[in-house]
Amino acid sequence: MRRQLAIMRKSLFDQGHLDEQFIELEELQDDANPNFVEEVVALYFRDSARLILNMEQALEGKPFDFNKLDGYMHQFKGSSTSIGAKKVKAESTLFREYCRSGNAEGCVRAFQQLKKEYGTLRKKLEAYFQLARQTGPMETASRPK
Amino acid sequence: MSSASSSAAWKSADSVPDQFPAGLRVLVVDDDPTCLIILEKMLRTCSYEVTKCNRAETALAILRENKNGFDIVISDVHMPDMDGFKLLEHIGLEMDLPVIMMSADDGKHVVMKGVTHGACDYLIKPVRMEALKNIWQHVIRKRKNGWKDLEQSGSVEEGDRQQKQSEDAEYSSSANEGNWKSSKKRKDDEDETEDRDDTSTLKKPRVVWSVELHQQFVAAVNQLGIDKAVPKKILELMNVPGLTRENVASHLQKYRLYLRRLSGVSPHANNSFMNPQEETFGPLSSVSGLDLQALAAGGQLPAQCLATLQAAALGRSTAKSSIPMPLVDQRNIFSFENPKLRFGEGQQQLMNTNKPINLLHGIPTTMEPKQLTTSQSIGNINMQVASHGVQSSQNNSALINMQVASHGVQSSQNNSALINMQVASHSVQSNQNNSALMQMGQPQFARAPRLPLSVGQPIISNGIAASYNPVPQSSSMLNFPMNHASELPGNGFPLGSTPGMSGCTSKGTFQEDFNSEIKGSVGFMSSYDIFNNLNQHKPQNWELQNVGMTFDDSRHSNSLQGNLDLSQSVLVQQGFSSGRMSGQNRSAAVVSKAMFSAGDSTEPGNLLNVSQHLNSLPVDNTIRVKTESVADVNSDNLFIDHFGQEDLMSALLKQQQGIAPAENEFDFDGYSLDNIQV
Numbered sequence: 001m002r003r004q005l006a007i008m009r010k011s012l013f014d015q016g017h018l019d020e021q022f023i024e025l026e027e028l029q030d031d032a033n034p035n036f037v038e039e040v041v042a043l044y045f046r047d048s049a050r051l052i053l054n055m056e057q058a059l060e061g062k063p064f065d066f067n068k069l070d071g072y073m074h075q076f077k078g079s080s081t082s083i084g085a086k087k088v089k090a091e092s093t094l095f096r097e098y099c100r101s102g103n104a105e106g107c108v109r110a111f112q113q114l115k116k117e118y119g120t121l122r123k124k125l126e127a128y129f130q131l132a133r134q135t136g137p138m139e140t141a142s143r144p145k
Numbered sequence: 146m147s148s149a150s151s152s153a154a155w156k157s158a159d160s161v162p163d164q165f166p167a168g169l170r171v172l173v174v175d176d177d178p179t180c181l182i183i184l185e186k187m188l189r190t191c192s193y194e195v196t197k198c199n200r201a202e203t204a205l206a207i208l209r210e211n212k213n214g215f216d217i218v219i220s221d222v223h224m225p226d227m228d229g230f231k232l233l234e235h236i237g238l239e240m241d242l243p244v245i246m247m248s249a250d251d252g253k254h255v256v257m258k259g260v261t262h263g264a265c266d267y268l269i270k271p272v273r274m275e276a277l278k279n280i281w282q283h284v285i286r287k288r289k290n291g292w293k294d295l296e297q298s299g300s301v302e303e304g305d306r307q308q309k310q311s312e313d314a315e316y317s318s319s320a321n322e323g324n325w326k327s328s329k330k331r332k333d334d335e336d337e338t339e340d341r342d343d344t345s346t347l348k349k350p351r352v353v354w355s356v357e358l359h360q361q362f363v364a365a366v367n368q369l370g371i372d373k374a375v376p377k378k379i380l381e382l383m384n385v386p387g388l389t390r391e392n393v394a395s396h397l398q399k400y401r402l403y404l405r406r407l408s409g410v411s412p413h414a415n416n417s418f419m420n421p422q423e424e425t426f427g428p429l430s431s432v433s434g435l436d437l438q439a440l441a442a443g444g445q446l447p448a449q450c451l452a453t454l455q456a457a458a459l460g461r462s463t464a465k466s467s468i469p470m471p472l473v474d475q476r477n478i479f480s481f482e483n484p485k486l487r488f489g490e491g492q493q494q495l496m497n498t499n500k501p502i503n504l505l506h507g508i509p510t511t512m513e514p515k516q517l518t519t520s521q522s523i524g525n526i527n528m529q530v531a532s533h534g535v536q537s538s539q540n541n542s543a544l545i546n547m548q549v550a551s552h553g554v555q556s557s558q559n560n561s562a563l564i565n566m567q568v569a570s571h572s573v574q575s576n577q578n579n580s581a582l583m584q585m586g587q588p589q590f591a592r593a594p595r596l597p598l599s600v601g602q603p604i605i606s607n608g609i610a611a612s613y614n615p616v617p618q619s620s621s622m623l624n625f626p627m628n629h630a631s632e633l634p635g636n637g638f639p640l641g642s643t644p645g646m647s648g649c650t651s652k653g654t655f656q657e658d659f660n661s662e663i664k665g666s667v668g669f670m671s672s673y674d675i676f677n678n679l680n681q682h683k684p685q686n687w688e689l690q691n692v693g694m695t696f697d698d699s700r701h702s703n704s705l706q707g708n709l710d711l712s713q714s715v716l717v718q719q720g721f722s723s724g725r726m727s728g729q730n731r732s733a734a735v736v737s738k739a740m741f742s743a744g745d746s747t748e749p750g751n752l753l754n755v756s757q758h759l760n761s762l763p764v765d766n767t768i769r770v771k772t773e774s775v776a777d778v779n780s781d782n783l784f785i786d787h788f789g790q791e792d793l794m795s796a797l798l799k800q801q802q803g804i805a806p807a808e809n810e811f812d813f814d815g816y817s818l819d820n821i822q823v
Contacts, residue, residue, distance in 0.1 A: 021271045028186045028274075036186060044179040074223060078249035079179045081271045 001135045008128050017121050022084030038129045044083050045122055051076045052115065059111060069107065070099040087117045166281030167192040170214060174204040174232065175221040175247075180270065184219065187274050201227035208240050212353065215242060216284045219268075222248035222255060230262045237263050238399060239354075243283040247272055354396055361385065362396060371404075 012018045022037075029036040055072045058065060077092035091114035098106030171193045175181045181197050188195040196215070198204045201224050208215060218236055222229035233244045246259040247268040259267040265283040268276050354362070365382035366374040376394035383393070 021273075024187075024271070024273055025183065028183070028190060033186065040179060040182055043182060047178050071223075074249065075177060078221075078223075078270055079177050081249055082177070082180045082183050084271070 001131065005128070005131050005135050008124075008131060012124060012128065016086050017117075017124060019084045019086040019089075021082065025083065038132070041083055041125055041129070044079055044085075048076055048079050048118070051079075052118070055111065059108060064104050064107060066099045066102055066107075070096055073099065085118075085121055088114065088121055091117050166284075169193045169281050169284065170216045171195050171280070172204060172207065172215045172218045173197045173220075174201055174218065174224070174229075175199060176224045176226075177221065180221070180272075184272060184277070187272070187277050190274065191278050200224070201229070201232040204232065205235055205239075208236060208242070212240060215240075217243045217245065217280055219245045219247060219280070222246050222250065222259075230258055230264075233259075233262045233264055238403075241287075241353075243287045245280060245283065358383075358385065358388075359396075362393070362400070366397070366400070 013022075025037045025040055033039075051072050055069060055076070058069050058072065073092050073096050077089060077096070080088045080092060091110060095107060095110040095114055098104075098110050169192075171188050173181060173184050173188065173195060174197075175184065176199050178199065181199060185195045185197045196207065198207060201220070204218070204220070208218070220229045220232055224232075229246055229248075233246060236242055236244050243265040244263070245266040245268060246262075246264040247270055248255060249270040251269040256267050265287065266280070361383045362379065365379045368382060369375075369378050374397065376390045376397055379397065380388060380390050380393045
């Protein structure tokens with residue numbers, strides 16, 4: 001099972017869902033906070049869900065308030081970056097570019113894409129942590145501290 | 146974790162009595178819960194004591210309740226309830242703690258803004274552990290600088306400071322024992338440069354401007370009348386034992402900036418000055434961005450301009466090698482990305498801050514609004530954006546004292562054509578005694594590229610002595626008597642800060658004066674809401690805290706120091722260490738130094754007194770002011786816009802705006818930034 005976990009973890013990186021920042025989080029995990037990463041990720045999804053909702057609402061209005069959208073996305077990007085959500089971050093950046101150039105259509109498209117990535121990441125991480133719990137104390141980072 | 150090892154390593158650093166850095170008390174402010182929790186964990190891992198909060202107001206409340214409870218603050222830039230920069234200002238003013246800004250935004254402008262507002266570092270998210278491990282250095286540096294300032298001023302003033310220093314030492318106001326912040330020290334200059342060991346050991350109690358004290362101060366100022374409020378008198382009125390004139394002076398500087406900012410922010414409600422000034426600045430803004438480049442390009446221009454400016458400002462026609470303020474470079478220095486000073490914006494900003502210090506409760510900043518209005522030539526565009534430190538004493542006639550002393554009060558801009566862009570974010574007292582002190586690194590005098598504002602951004606609050614008209618600002622730098630304002634012919638604002646201020650012969654005098662004064666006031670920073678205000682209106686303040694590129698007329702290397710301090714401090718503060726500003730900061734710091742030295746030693750043109758003890762750092766004109774650290778001189782901050790001297794202003798503004806490019810090396814080539822010997 002551990003092996004499975006390791007494989008799962010590796011694939012997350014290989015597929016570009018996660019980047020080094022995630023590893024930083026893993027390194028922060030210790031005996032005092034054995035589920036630190038999971039907690040942070042959970043917090044992230046909770047908080048970012050709110051932002052996603054805000055953005056969706058903003059995208060319903062016409063015309064778009066690009067500044068507002070950009071603002072939300074900035075926050076969203078910040079959070080995503082903090083946990084190492086690589087793809088999500090990339091989509092956020094793209095979205096912001098569209099916002100800045102006032103490209104409404106681009107924004108909508110980018111947002112859809114972003115939601116997709118976001119959803120994928122969420123699922124994968126949920127599965128990952130679930131397995132991790134089952135596996136027991138995680139040996140997270142393969143990097144030596 | 147590395148914390149253990151790092152702790153050990155740190156212990157030996159500096160003469161800090163406590164268990165540095167372990168146990169460093171950090172306050173983290175971020176509205177993003179994810180980031181907050183991660184940061185907290187990281188900091189805990191570094192053995193720091195962490196307190197987190199998700200709202201700026203909460204953070205301020207915590208800090209106010211527990212003034213000595215924290216060593217350093219880390220804050221996010223974008224927060225819903227209050228702009229991070231505003232918080233930064235507040236903290237700088239009230240508590241004078243080192244503040245690190247962070248954001249996912251790594252745009253130059255934002256980073257520059259951090260610099261101008263006096264942040265000692267800027268971290269880009271995602272923040273890594275390595276970045277946090279070293280934040281303790283900012284605490285040390287700040288302390289050290291505080292002392293250095295004292296020292297610095299001493300050198301500048303040749304003795305005057307020493308005296309002040311001793312005064313400071315005696316000062317035993319509510320300074321916390323734990324804080325080695327010298328009251329005078331507001332020079333956030335690079336430690337490296339001036340490493341005065343003796344100062345560091347000197348634990349001068351920092352004057353903490355408590356609410357009561359500040360109230361007393363305000364009462365005294367009001368009683369005297371803003372125009373007549375000179376530190377000496379204020380001090381007398383206040384009658385607080387242990388308070389020195391310098392303390393008052395620097396506080397006054399900050400206060401002025403604060404007022405200015407207030408005026409600017411609020412719809413001209415407060416200051417009539419603002420209005421007129423705004424007008425004036427209007428044109429400045431048109432200068433659209435400091436075309437420092439342009440200025441610089443016309444190398445000769447600057448010289449000419451400077452000369453003119455100076456002449457105008459100083460009334461002398463000593464076209465002293467026109468401080469070739471590397472205006473152009475200034476831009477670079479400040480890495481203004483947008484060389485365009487958004488004057489429009491800046492104007493506002495400038496106006497706000499600039500409100501010729503007159504706005505400061507009536508402190509008669511000699512910035513005649515009129516002058517400002519008319520001549521874009523910065524008659525006295527004392528854009529003192531002293532968000533933090535009151536920029537006072539802008540005795541420059543054509544003083545474009547853009548004292549963006551966000552932190553330190555910049556004052557004493559006795560330069561006639563002083564474009565004292567004292568961006569002393571950290572309470573740099575810009576003793577800008579330089580007549581053509583282009584302390585603003587970027588005075589883009591687009592219009593009249595006169596003032597080669599060499600890196601005008603010297604918010605050298607620290608004694609950026611604009612030696613322009615040796616207007617004995619003794620009273621405190623807060624007097625911005627822009628005496629020579631009228632002289633400035635339009636654009637010629639003698640960038641006071643420019644070391645090369647021709648005709649800033651008086652540098653010596655003023656600088657001294659200022660320095661001493663300024664030095665004293667370094668201690669201020671108490672609860673000014675200056676920063677608030679500054680932030681509010683997108684102040685163009687050059688809150689380059691450390692960007693004290695006061696281009697002092699080189700001569701005063703001392704003064705330069707002050708100036709440099711500004712810039713340096715800004716630079717330094719910016720935490721170049723964090724390396725966010727990839728080396729830019731450092732360079733900025735260095736540059737600032739260079740700037741000064743450039744101004745100093747070489748030609749009396751550019752006094753890029755990067756006040757950081759750049760006593761004649763013979764930096765060959767290439768004042769590379771890597772403005773990276775120079776706070777993002779956003780157009781917001783560029784007061785230069787207001788400068789009639791568009792050139793300067795623009796330059797400055799531009800700098801502000803664009804100063805963020807870390808990569809820009811402001812080589813003020815062609816500008817004899819070296820020691821603008823007036």
